Amino acid sequence: MKKPIVTLAACAVLLATFVSRAQTLAQAETFVRHVYSEYSDPKKPNGPDFLYKEAALIFSPALFNLIRADQRHTPKGDVGKLDGDPICNCQDWDKLSIAKLDIAKTGEKTALANVTITNMGRQLPLKLFLLWTPSGWRIDDISSSDMPSLKKYLQTP
Numbered sequence: 001m002k003k004p005i006v007t008l009a010a011c012a013v014l015l016a017t018f019v020s021r022a023q024t025l026a027q028a029e030t031f032v033r034h035v036y037s038e039y040s041d042p043k044k045p046n047g048p049d050f051l052y053k054e055a056a057l058i059f060s061p062a063l064f065n066l067i068r069a070d071q072r073h074t075p076k077g078d079v080g081k082l083d084g085d086p087i088c089n090c091q092d093w094d095k096l097s098i099a100k101l102d103i104a105k106t107g108e109k110t111a112l113a114n115v116t117i118t119n120m121g122r123q124l125p126l127k128l129f130l131l132w133t134p135s136g137w138r139i140d141d142i143s144s145s146d147m148p149s150l151k152k153y154l155q156t157p
Helices: 001-041 061-073 152-154
Strands: 097-105 110-119 124-135 134-142
Touching: 001 097, 001 110, 001 124, 001 134, 061 134, 061 152, 134 152
Parallel strands: none
Antiparallel strands: 097 110, 110 124, 124 134
16 A cells, blocks of 8 residues: 555655746746846836845845945946946846747756847847746846856956
8 A cells, every 4th residue: 555655755746846847947937027027117217226226136146246346346436347237238228128038947956048138129139047046046147249258257357
C-alpha cells in the first residue's frame, strides 16, 4: 500500500515544480510589463523614479549597489555615468510602450527578457537580464546596441 502513496507524492512534487516554474516565468513577464507601464502611469506625471526612490524595487542588489556607488562617487552638481534612464535607454519618453516581449529561463533563478519598446515613434530592442530574488524578479543587467552591459559600464573607472 505504501507504493501508491510514494508514487503519488513524487507526482505531486513534479507537478508543483512544473507549476512553480510556469508561475515564475509568468511573474517575470508581469514584472517586466509593470516596469514599462510605469512610464505611462497618470499618477506619475514625471515618470518612474527607477534610479532613486524605486531603484530597490527594480534592480537586483548587485546592480542597485553599482548604481548607488556611481551616485556616491559623482561630485555634487555633476552627472554620473548614468546620464539617462537605462531601462528605456533614453532621457525623454512619450507614449513609451512594449512592442514585443519574449522571456526565456536561462537558469534556475535567471531569465532573459528580449523586449522591444516603442518610444517617441522609434522602436528600440533591449535585453533585460532578470534575477529571481527573495523579493521577486529584479533587473540584474541591461544590454542595448549602445551598451553591451550596464553592469560592466558601471564597474569601469
